[in-house]
Amino acid sequence: MSVASHPPTPVVVAGARPALWSLVLTAVVAGLGLAVIAVNTLVGYLTVGLSQAVPICLGLVGCFAFTVALRLLHRAWWLAVLSVVPALFVLVGSVQLAPEAVLQERGVAQQVTITDVQTSGKRHEFALRSDSGPLDEPLVYQGSAPDYRVGQQLTVLTDPRRQVELADAEDVDAAGKRAMLVFGAVGWTLFALLAGWRGHVRRARGRQASAPLPLPY
Known part of the structure; x- marks a missing residue:
């Protein structure tokens, strides 16, 4: 069975x-x-x-x-x-x-000199001048101790389309x-x-x- x-x-x-x-x-x-x-x-x-x-x-x-x-x-x-x-x-x-x-990608490098600075709180706006004349856009720095000074020369990158603020080339x-x-x-x-x-x-x-x-x- x-x-x-x-x-x-x-x-x-x-x-x-x-x-x-x-x-x-x-x-x-x-x-x-x-x-x-x-x-x-x-x-x-x-x-x-x-x-x-x-x-x-x-x-x-x-x-x-x-x-x-x-x-x-x-x-x-x-x-x-x-x-x-x-x-x-x-x-x-x-x-x-x-x-x-x-x-x-599209920024234009320019040699500039800082000619003036306007400060409002921690916002610093540095006026710039190139060989062709003053730039109509400042270099903006947010902070309490900027490394820039009047008379300093540096290279900045500017956007031809003006969509992006100019910046110090070393910071880009x-x-x-x-x-x-x-x-x-x-x-x-x-x-x-x-x-x-x-x-x-x-x-x-x-x-x-x-x-x-x-x-x-």
Whole structure:
């Protein structure tokens, strides 16, 4: 008499579903960071010639959103707070890249001499004069201790379309701003991976602590 065989019982890998869910959440947070960088950089290019308040405000909102998402993923604040460091590189790079790239691509270099300065609070406007006459656009410096002085000679870059303010040629570094964006993107991605791993471990420990005790047989 033959005994009917039963179908094999499927083997369920413990923790496979939570691990997959943590991986998905980590990818979403990392993708959010890259999206913030891409969108804010694009907005910076689209608003060239307008106020930089738009990419600055949008960048601040994006950085805050990434910080909150990182905290939810990690289930702790300390890693989210540390992510502010690459966030500064993201904000500065995405806001400053467009105007500096424009000046490097189509800017006209001119040798000028500072002839006068007007100060209003921390805003300093330096009047400039080239060999062909005075420039109708000042060199603006925001800060309490400018490195410029009357009589100083320097090279500035001016935009023929007048969409971007003239700037000291030594301060224009589009490649440096791209490097800042890369550093910010790498930093945010590493933080997302670390937060995803630690958050998964913390959630797993919470599930183990709340799991019911097995019944004795």
